[in-house]
Amino acid sequence: MSHATRGGVLVAALELQGVSVRRGALSVFEGLDLRLEAGRSLVVFGENGAGKSTLIQVASGQLTPDGGSVWASGRRVDSELAGRLMISGKRMLSLLEQPGLAPGVSALENVALPLRYHASTLSLHPEQAQGLAREALAALGVYPPDLHSLPDRLSFGMQRRVALARILALRPDLVLLDDPLLGVDSESCQIIERVLRSWVRDPKLSVLCATGDRELAARLGTSRADLAIDGLRVDGVRLTHQRSAARERFETQSQSFEAAGDAGMLH
Amino acid sequence: MQSNPPAALLRLPPAPPAVIRSLRPTLPYDPRAAAQAEPPRGMSDGVAWVGRGGIHATAWLWGVVAALPRGIAAFLAAEPSARREVRRASVEQVFLVAYRSLPLMLTAGALVGALAALQARLLAPGLDAGRLGQVLVTLVVRELAPLLTAWVVAARSGTAFATNLGLMRQRGEISALEVLGISPHALLVLPRLIGAALGVLVLAIYFGLCALVGAALVASAQSSGVFAELVGGLGRCLVWQDLPLFIAKAVGMGLLTGLVTCFQGLRADADAASLPGHAGSAVVGALLACGVLDLLLTGIFYWLNPLGLA
Numbered sequence: 001m002s003h004a005t006r007g008g009v010l011v012a013a014l015e016l017q018g019v020s021v022r023r024g025a026l027s028v029f030e031g032l033d034l035r036l037e038a039g040r041s042l043v044v045f046g047e048n049g050a051g052k053s054t055l056i057q058v059a060s061g062q063l064t065p066d067g068g069s070v071w072a073s074g075r076r077v078d079s080e081l082a083g084r085l086m087i088s089g090k091r092m093l094s095l096l097e098q099p100g101l102a103p104g105v106s107a108l109e110n111v112a113l114p115l116r117y118h119a120s121t122l123s124l125h126p127e128q129a130q131g132l133a134r135e136a137l138a139a140l141g142v143y144p145p146d147l148h149s150l151p152d153r154l155s156f157g158m159q160r161r162v163a164l165a166r167i168l169a170l171r172p173d174l175v176l177l178d179d180p181l182l183g184v185d186s187e188s189c190q191i192i193e194r195v196l197r198s199w200v201r202d203p204k205l206s207v208l209c210a211t212g213d214r215e216l217a218a219r220l221g222t223s224r225a226d227l228a229i230d231g232l233r234v235d236g237v238r239l240t241h242q243r244s245a246a247r248e249r250f251e252t253q254s255q256s257f258e259a260a261g262d263a264g265m266l267h
Numbered sequence: 268m269q270s271n272p273p274a275a276l277l278r279l280p281p282a283p284p285a286v287i288r289s290l291r292p293t294l295p296y297d298p299r300a301a302a303q304a305e306p307p308r309g310m311s312d313g314v315a316w317v318g319r320g321g322i323h324a325t326a327w328l329w330g331v332v333a334a335l336p337r338g339i340a341a342f343l344a345a346e347p348s349a350r351r352e353v354r355r356a357s358v359e360q361v362f363l364v365a366y367r368s369l370p371l372m373l374t375a376g377a378l379v380g381a382l383a384a385l386q387a388r389l390l391a392p393g394l395d396a397g398r399l400g401q402v403l404v405t406l407v408v409r410e411l412a413p414l415l416t417a418w419v420v421a422a423r424s425g426t427a428f429a430t431n432l433g434l435m436r437q438r439g440e441i442s443a444l445e446v447l448g449i450s451p452h453a454l455l456v457l458p459r460l461i462g463a464a465l466g467v468l469v470l471a472i473y474f475g476l477c478a479l480v481g482a483a484l485v486a487s488a489q490s491s492g493v494f495a496e497l498v499g500g501l502g503r504c505l506v507w508q509d510l511p512l513f514i515a516k517a518v519g520m521g522l523l524t525g526l527v528t529c530f531q532g533l534r535a536d537a538d539a540a541s542l543p544g545h546a547g548s549a550v551v552g553a554l555l556a557c558g559v560l561d562l563l564l565t566g567i568f569y570w571l572n573p574l575g576l577a
Contacts, residue, residue, distance in 0.1 A: 098438060098439030101440070116348060121346050
């Protein structure tokens with residue numbers, strides 16, 4: 001696949017320009033810039049509350065930023081962009097914090113439905129969907145009887161694997177992952193990491209993965225950025241201003257403790 | 268192993284000015300703030316209150332009305348395989364809406380027809396069967412069949428729509444569909460709208476037929492040999508405009524029910540406790556909207572066709 005260009009300049013797979021996000025009175029990001037070139041991968045590490053999920057929500061169009069803009073393949077990101085890109089042959093797919101599986105149908109059907117829905121774009125016959133769904137689930141270690149189980153009967157880790165299988169089956173060009181190893185056991189970790197490694201090594205594919213695992217980038221063999229309290233850092237150098245909710249939460253908590261201490265409530 | 272030069276990935280933006288903001292925690296509902304909030308006192312406060320209400324009502328109405336063109340646009344923009352899935356889901360919804368409420372509507376129709384005939388004969392003992400047929404056309408065919416059917420569908424299927432979509436929103440299923448390139452408006456909302464519209468139409472036909480049968484049974488029990496006279500009365504009172512009126516009312520109210528309940532369901536926030544409230548207000552909104560549409564269409568009918576009153 002040749003990467004898209006505009007005026008001879010390579011169009012970034014994903015670009016966040018001066019993104020600001022506030023949660024009520026708290027600021028999660030201020031002027032966050034991030035550019036992910038096509039075919040490149042980046043693992044963003046952050047502690048709890050650093051804004052990893054918010055970053056993926058903004059990048060996938062599930063959260064409209066309070067300021068700045070987000071672009072994917074040269075198009076402005078909104079909640080319907082993934083569908084529009086799919087029709088034009090670009091597959092931007094995301095794994096969010098919640099697996100979001102349909103509870104009334106089996107794991108297999110959860111993977112087969114998007115395949116049937118996009119069968120025309122993927123040049124598939126709808127009847128091939130079940131077979132491809134089985135292959136994707138097998139790649140993530142989901143076999144019978146789990147294949148035919150309802151999602152509520154599956155463990156959280158297994159649900160995450162099914163959700164990843166939906167992405168794998170659709171053969172993505174850009175993948176946004178919100179903590180793919182969250183709540184999974186060591187065996188599941190190895191299986192998921194095998195899939196992530198294959199994506200990271202694929203020169204046609206761009207991956208942005210937010211994680212709380214400090215060593216994941218090294219294990220996958222890709223670049224790492226740290227989403228810290230005072231900004232987004234790469235190799236210890238602060239590259240962009242960011243004011244995290246974590247610091248404000250800490251400060252608010254300290255104030256509350258002080259107030260409570262003044263009132264004689266803490267002894 | 269792929270090596271990405273980090274500096275090429277991240278660009279240094281110009282440093283923004285220092286951000287100074289209040290550290291006061293913000294809760295979804297702060298009782299202290301609510302207690303401190305002053306009620307509207309002066310005229311300007313009242314005007315502002317009315318203005319805010321008007322803005323909210325307009326936004327709500329716009330959201331409800333826009334759901335239909337949004338669903339149709341998403342359907343038309345979708346790939347052929349996606350349209351096939353939407354059609355399959357629509358057939359399923361028509362079946363679910365009509366099937367769920369069918370026994371109730373058949374029973375309710377027969378009871379309403381029988382009671383209408385009984386009350387009409389009690390109020391006007393001299394009422395002949397032909398005139399009773401006219402009463403039934405006016406009361407049942409033009410009003411009660413579409414309206415009561417829409418209300419039953421709003422109460423049963425409407426609650427299911429709002430709760431189901433609200434739960435899907437809370438469980439992250441809607442977001443999961445969107446990030447997989449699947450339009451929730453095409454796959455979830457449009458089939459429910461079609462299901463509600465066609466479901467109300469089918470159920471209203473059954474309701475009307477059962478009501479006429481119930482009325483005929485009561486009339487026959489009171490005096491023999493009136494069945495043919497009753498049918499004759501029905502035939503004399505029915506005009507051709509009754510057909511488009513019936514279809515417009517049934518389809519319109521079904522659509523409204525679907526629009527209001529789906530819209531309210533999709534508005535559900537992450538708070539699980541808010542879901543019953545959303546479902547409740549969805550059903551109340553649908554009932555009111557159906558009543559208003561019924562009144563509007565009846566007014567238009569009698570304005571265009573004054574003889575329909577005869």
